[in-house]
Amino acid sequence: MLDRTLTVRVARIRPQTADVSAFEFVHPWGGTLPGYRAGAHIDVHLPGGFTRQYSLAGAEPHAAGDHHATAGAKPSPTGAAPGCTHYVIGVKRDEASRGGSASLHERVRAGDLLAISTPRNTFPLHAEAKHHLLLAGGIGLTPLLAMAEQLQREGASFTLCVFARSRAQLAFADELAALAPQVRLHFDEPREGVGAHQLDIPALLRHHPPGTHLYLCGPGGFMQAVLAAAAHWPEDSVHLEYFAPPTPDGGAGRDEPxxxxxxxxxxxxxxxxxxxxxxxxxxxxxxxxxxxxxxxxxxxxxxxxxxxxxxxxxxxxxxxxxxxxxxxxxxxxxxxxxxxxxx
Ligand code: FES
Structure with a gap:
């Protein structure tokens, strides 16, 4: 299916932390939006002529009969779920941004109309996994939150580990609370109180339990640390999504035709x-x-x-x-x- 451009209305903007807000989009006339599966993202066309990609942060319930979809088949790249009522994205205001995140935070208000693409899924859950280990760094939580919600609804085995600098910088805290006890929170700042764990990434990934699939999304340094710790995991059991390309190592030469x-x-x-x-x-x-x-x-x-x-x-x-x-x-x-x- 080719991507289409949709017009959506910004229904709500919910501050999550000092620099992260959740933007909720609905159909402008109360209709149904195309469905999607956890891991999907949309293009958002922003004031100022920017287009940015954002993962959808909530997995919509599926129609009757689709309950075991994760255990049955790989979703289509465009998402195979039935229609849904709203989309949610989580956007971190990047202080260095002159484009996407600044435009969303400064210029977009509840009630505005925005053009977006239909959802596209290049980071799907894998049906063959016996256990899903989801590792989220910062705002990389958004696709993994959708995955955790879908897995919980389907009764699948999963653990969601969320790495944040502090409790005050934890986005989607209410949604995470609803997923306990499959959620483990790690805060860089010590003494963050009840419910916090000191998670050691190398220790967490030291052993690869057969059938476990690893999914990761987060900033570049977090991704590098996780991938280094999981270097011995079978390559087909590790799935990732970057926000942006890793910093080049400076070794690239001139391209050839x-x-x-x-x-x-x-x-x-x-x-x-x-x-x-x-x-x-x-x-x-x-x-x-x-x-x-x-x-x-x-x-x-x-x-x-x-x-x-x-x-x-x-x-x-x-x-x-x-x-x-x-x-x-x-x-x-x-x-x-x-x-x-x-x-
Ligand atoms: S357009 Fe995203 S990988 Fe090519």
Whole structure:
């Protein structure tokens, strides 16, 4: 299903912490919004011409008969749940921001109309897991909160570990309280009182219980710490979503031109050194859906049929990279070719 643009009304803005607010969107005339599965995100088109991606922070109940959906099948990339009444996103005001978060916090008010995309899910729960271990850093909580709510409703086994600087900086505290006792809270500041744990990430991930899947979302340093501690976990059991690309290590050189071959269509697309495969395809009138354009969301990933890819995304696992490639950022190695399928 292609993404559509929807108009929604901002129903409520609920401050969560000094710098995080929850924005609740509803249909402008009281209708139903397209449904979604936990882990989905939307594009929000903001005043000032910015477009930003935000994870949906609440998992909508499913229709009768869909109760065991998590245990049955991988959700579709667009989300397969029936319609719902509202969407909630959690947005942290970034003091350095001149774009998305500042625009939302300063210019958007309850009652405003906003354009958003339909939900898209590139960070789904995995049906085969016996236990789901969810690790959230800061506002990275939003997709994992939706996952925890869905898992609780379905009676699945899960633990949600939330890392925040202090109790005052914990967003969605009421929703987390409703998920106890599967929630463990860690605060960087000591003596945060009842309910707080001192969670040691390496100790938490030292052993990989068979059948356990790990999901993580948070700031770059948190992601690096978790991935280092889980380096010995099977790659197919670790799933992550970045807010933004990790800081480059400075080793990148000048890009080379390469050729993108569209399998089954006898089309060869030259991609110049200074453009992406998505841009080159767009120039030919072939559109590939994109969202972040930074390699973190997976929206632009298409089947990879051959060639020598230089994967540069931060969203596909090593296994997924054998069969898919993110065209907004990845290229062919050494100016060569890659063969992809574009529907
Ligand atoms: S558009 Fe997000 S990974 Fe390419």
């Amino acid at each position: 390469f050729t993108l071959v569209i399998a089954g269509r006898n089309i060869e697309v030259p991609v110049a050194a200074d453009q992406s495969a998505v841009d080159a395809l767009h120039d030919l009138g072939i559109d590939v859906p994109t969202s972040c354009s930074q390699g973190v969301c997976g929206t632009c990933a298409v089947p990879l049929m051959g060639g020598h890819p230089d994967h540069r995304d931060h969203c596909l696992s090593a296994t997924e990279r054998r069969g898919r490639i993110a065209l907004c950022c990845s290229r062919a190695l050494a100016g060569g070719r890659i063969v992809v399928e574009i529907g």
